[in-house]
Amino acid sequence: MQFHERIRRELDELRALDRYRILPDISARNGKAIVVNGQSLLNLSSNDYLGLGDDKPMLAGYIKEFSATDHAMTSSSSRLLTGNHPLYDQLEQALATLYNREAALVFNSGYHANIGMLPALSGRHDLVLSDRLNHASIIDGMKIAEAPYQRFRHRDYDHLEELLAGAADRYRQIFIVTESVFSMDGDLADLAQLVALKEKYGALLIVDEAHGVGVFGKHGLGLCETTGMVQKIDIITGTFGKALASTGAYAVMNSLVREYLLNTMRSVIFTTALPPVILGWSLLTLAHQSAMARERQDLLLLAARLRHKLLERGADVPGDSHIVPVITGSNSLAVALAAKLREEGFLCMPVRPPTVPEKSARIRISLRSILQWEDIARIPELIGG
Numbered sequence: 001m002q003f004h005e006r007i008r009r010e011l012d013e014l015r016a017l018d019r020y021r022i023l024p025d026i027s028a029r030n031g032k033a034i035v036v037n038g039q040s041l042l043n044l045s046s047n048d049y050l051g052l053g054d055d056k057p058m059l060a061g062y063i064k065e066f067s068a069t070d071h072a073m074t075s076s077s078s079r080l081l082t083g084n085h086p087l088y089d090q091l092e093q094a095l096a097t098l099y100n101r102e103a104a105l106v107f108n109s110g111y112h113a114n115i116g117m118l119p120a121l122s123g124r125h126d127l128v129l130s131d132r133l134n135h136a137s138i139i140d141g142m143k144i145a146e147a148p149y150q151r152f153r154h155r156d157y158d159h160l161e162e163l164l165a166g167a168a169d170r171y172r173q174i175f176i177v178t179e180s181v182f183s184m185d186g187d188l189a190d191l192a193q194l195v196a197l198k199e200k201y202g203a204l205l206i207v208d209e210a211h212g213v214g215v216f217g218k219h220g221l222g223l224c225e226t227t228g229m230v231q232k233i234d235i236i237t238g239t240f241g242k243a244l245a246s247t248g249a250y251a252v253m254n255s256l257v258r259e260y261l262l263n264t265m266r267s268v269i270f271t272t273a274l275p276p277v278i279l280g281w282s283l284l285t286l287a288h289q290s291a292m293a294r295e296r297q298d299l300l301l302l303a304a305r306l307r308h309k310l311l312e313r314g315a316d317v318p319g320d321s322h323i324v325p326v327i328t329g330s331n332s333l334a335v336a337l338a339a340k341l342r343e344e345g346f347l348c349m350p351v352r353p354p355t356v357p358e359k360s361a362r363i364r365i366s367l368r369s370i371l372q373w374e375d376i377a378r379i380p381e382l383i384g385g
C-alpha cells in the first residue's frame with residue numbers, strides 16, 4: 001500500500017513538472033506523414049533519416065525473397081548457444097569491409113551495445129571520461145561498469161585534456177566516450193581533436209555514431225568517415241534502428257577486441273540473438289544506404305537552410321546536422337510550442353529533462369532526406385512568432 005502511494009505521488013510530481021510521459025496513439029506512419037490521435041501530421045520526429053523504412057519496393061522484394069528461404073522469425077537462443085546464423089557472419093563481414101576494419105560485432109540494440117561495452121572492457125583500475133551530453137545508454141553503461149567515471153563539459157576538449165593530464169599514470173587504462181552527432185543537440189564532436197588527445201595520452205576512444213550513420217560520409221559510415229578518422233578510432237558503434245531502418249546495432253574494432261567482447265560482454269552473452277529476418281534486412285539496408293550520397297547531401301542542405309532561417313528569426317538553435325533543436329528553456333514553453341506546431345500539421349516532440357539538462361527543454365526537429373523545403377518552409381515563421 002505504501003509502495004502504491006509513493007509511486008502515485010511521484011507520478012503526480014512528474015505531472016506538475018510537465019515531465020509526465022504517455023504513449024502516443026499512432027495509427028499509421030506512411031512516407032512523410034504520421035497519424036497521431038487520428039490527425040495526419042508531417043513527421044519531424046523520426047530517425048528514419050534516409051526514408052528507407054518506407055522504401056516499399058525494397059521491402060516487397062525482401063519479403064518475397066525471405067519467404068522462399070529458411071530464415072526464421074526467431075533465433076530462439078543466445079548467439080553463443082544455438083542462436084547464431086550465417087547472416088550474422090555476413091552482416092559483420094559486410095560492416096568490416098565497408099569500414100575497412102578488422103572486425104565487427106552486431107548487438108541487439110544500441111542500448112545493449114552501450115550498457116555492455118564499458119562494463120566488459122573496463123575494470124576498477126581504469127577510468128572512463130565521457131562527454132556530459134552523452135546518451136542515457138552510455139551513462140547506464142558507466143553506472144554498471146566497475147571503473148570510475150568523470151564527465152567532461154560538452155565538447156570542451158580543454159577540459160577533457162585537463163582530466164586526462166590529471167589522471168595519467170594513475171589508471172591502468174583510460175577510455176574516452178563520445179557521441180559523434182549528439183542526439184538532442186544535433187552538434188558534432190571534434191573527432192580529429194579526440195583522436196589527437198587519445199593518442200597523446202594512450203587512451204582508448206569509443207565513438208557512438210547512432211545519429212551519424214547514414215547521414216554523414218560518402219558511404220554513410222558517419223562523421224568518422226567525413227573526418228577521415230575511421231581507422232583511428234578504436235571502437236565505432238552504429239545503430240540499425242535509425243537511418244538504417246532496421247533493428248540492432250554494431251561496432252567495428254580490431255579482431256582481438258571483438259574476441260574479448262564475445263567472451264565478456266554480458267549484453268551479448270545473456271540475451272536471445274536477433275532473428276534472421278532482421279539480420280537479412282539489415283544487410284540489405286546497409287548496402288542500400290552506402291550508395292545514397294546524394295540523399296545525404298540533400299538532407300544536410302535542407303537542415304542548413306532551416307537552421308539559417310530559424311537563427312535569422314532569433315531562435316536558439318544549436319548544432320550543425322540534420323537534427324535541429326529549438327531551445328525554449330522551460331518545459332511548459334517546449335510543450336506549448338510543440339502543441340502549436342501540431343495544430344499547424346507538424347509533429348515535433350518536446351524534449352524535457354531528464355532527457356536534456358535542466359532548463360534546456362526544447363523541441364527537436366528531426367529532418368529526413370525525403371522532405372523538401374516546401375514541406376517545412378512555414379516552420380521558422382511559426383516558431384519565430
Ligand SMILES: Cc1ncc(COP(=O)(O)O)c(C=O)c1O
Binds near residue numbers: 110111135210211248
Ligand atoms: C546516441 C545513441 N546511442 C544509442 C542509442 C540506442 O540505440 P537503440 O535505439 O538501437 O537502442 C540511441 C537512441 O536510441 C542514441 O541516440
